[in-house]
Amino acid sequence: MNTLTRTKLSAMMFLEFFIWGAWFVTLGTFLGNNLKASELETASVFSTQSFGAIIAPFIIGLIADKYFNAERILGILHLVGAFLMYQMYNSNDVSTFYPYVLAYMIAYMPTLALVNSVSFRQMKNPEKEFSVIRVWGTIGWIAAGLSISYIFHWDSAEGIGQGMLRNTFMMAGVASLILGIYSFMLPKTPPVKNDGKSNSISEILGLDAIKLLKNKNFLIFFLASVLICIPLAFYYQNANPFLTDIGLDNPTGKMTIGQISEVLFLLLLPVFFSKYGFKKTILVGMVAWALRYVLFAYGNAGELSFMLIIGIALHGICYDFFFVSGQIYTDARAGEKYKSSAQGLVTLATYGVGMLIGFWVAGYIGEYYRGLGGENIWQSIWLVPAGIAAAVALLFLLTFKDEKDPNKEVPAFEPETDKAPAITSLP
Incomplete structure (x- = not known):
């Protein structure tokens, strides 16, 4: 793998997990303090991750692997995600917040497989090359958490009191918009030819x-x-x-x-x-x-x-x-x-x-x-x-x-x- 491709894939991984870490870690705190959600309402919101995980294989197996380039679907899903993040940022109660977070998780969860697909298709020796790329995802998650606490102070007592945790969705939305546009610049990853065979459910x-x-x-x-x-x-x-x-x-x-x-x-x-x-x-x-x-x-x-x-x-x-x-x-x-x-x-x-x-x-x-x-x-x-x-x-x-x-x-x-x-x- 050449240096340019490695750099592109590393930046993709960084943004992919920066987005997740930018809002998901503080979600429970935001729901309780900003939206006054009950424990069961909070559980309902977090459950959208599981629904996304259940639906994701269908999106990947029935659509992404058969008809479209992986990097293009990745870009489209993150552009949709940016819009949904903006809607979550503007939500003032759980009833309006929930549909957007559910739609977002359904859109985001498939991207976890797509970034892997884009990466693996560029590698000659995934066993040695993938970990070097994937670690940038963890670095992205860490960077999001450090930014929230030590740069913006959104999770401080004063920040929470002023409702500043809402800004995590805007930060994630901007990163999602950037990754959405950036994805179309990633190496082309067309569907794998399967000789006319299709995956069963x-x-x-x-x-x-x-x-x-x-x-x-x-x-x-x-x-x-x-x-x-x-x-x-x-x-x-x-x-x-x-x-x-x-x-x-x-x-x-x-x-x-x-x-x-x-x-x-x-x-x-x-x-x-x-x-x-x-x-x-x-x-x-x-x-x-x-x-x-x-x-x-x-x-x-x-x-x-x-x-x-x-x-x-x-x-x-x-x-x-x-x-x-x-x-x-x-x-x-x-x-x-x-x-x-x-x-x-x-x-x-x-x-x-x-x-x-x-x-x-x-x-x-x-x-x-x-x-x-x-x-x-x-x-x-x-x-x-x-x-x-x-x-x-x-x-x-x-x-x-x-x-x-x-x-x-x-x-x-x-x-x-x-x-x-x-x-x-x-x-």
Whole structure:
């Protein structure tokens, strides 16, 4: 890959995740303070991410991969996203905000697969080249969070009081407009010729790999993946409102520590995975989820603020050791002919179904404890996902049989087609 192409793709990744990080991290705080949303209304808004994740494979598999250049669809979706962001910026209550955020998530989620498609098609050796490009996405997310806290101070007590968090949507909208226009300058990525064959709905959603669930170990892993998304949803929905509510300075900027740790632990994952195997690696990830929520439950913005920072920093272990190692395990378990389909099935089940359940559980738990009142509302809320994560870890420990080589136990069955579907994968 030449330097110009690498630079173009890096800038694309930076903008793609700058957009997401510019508004999604502070969304819960904005909904509660600016729109006076209830816990269940907040859960409803966050659930739009799951709806977008469920719908995205259809947009990619039925439209993008068959009829149009990936970079052109990427541009159109981000231009639409810029308009929707402007509408979200102008919304004054949840009822008018919700349709726009739902439409935005349906438009944005497919772009996560499109930026990967545009990147991979320019690479001769994706295993070595992609990580160098993808890391700019994480840098973009970090840059958005640092800008909100340390440049614009929109998440400060004064900024929130003046309703300045609304500006995050304008910032994301401007970035979306820039990426929308910029996308038409990216390397041309036409549809892949498939000799007249078309993907079935079952291929697109990864349902062709459902036979893998006949294997007990894969079934246990699959169910654990869905269940662990419940505590994950608590983090996305409640972390920024919690840190803001208890008075931690520059909460959005400090939350970028999680993305920094994600990069660092991603480098350590291959070593840990090869030395200790899949079961111990994923158990460490599950235990880290439970530990971080205990730290959130008992930490504060004063002398125990270090507990909050450690909890945020654990995001690297929580995400990489569970989800990334899970992707590696799925890849090995599925075999060559079912790799894409299996990854699609797990993505649909986790970011679609699992996160959808998680957002609503978080909403109901928040509504319940706020209804009870008292001084330790946040402590009670955080101990729930801590307990869920600990229970999932215990069940996994007791039921999953350790494997040194997951390829040895892959069920043998003949697929109907060798064609791999286009699957949306989330970071």
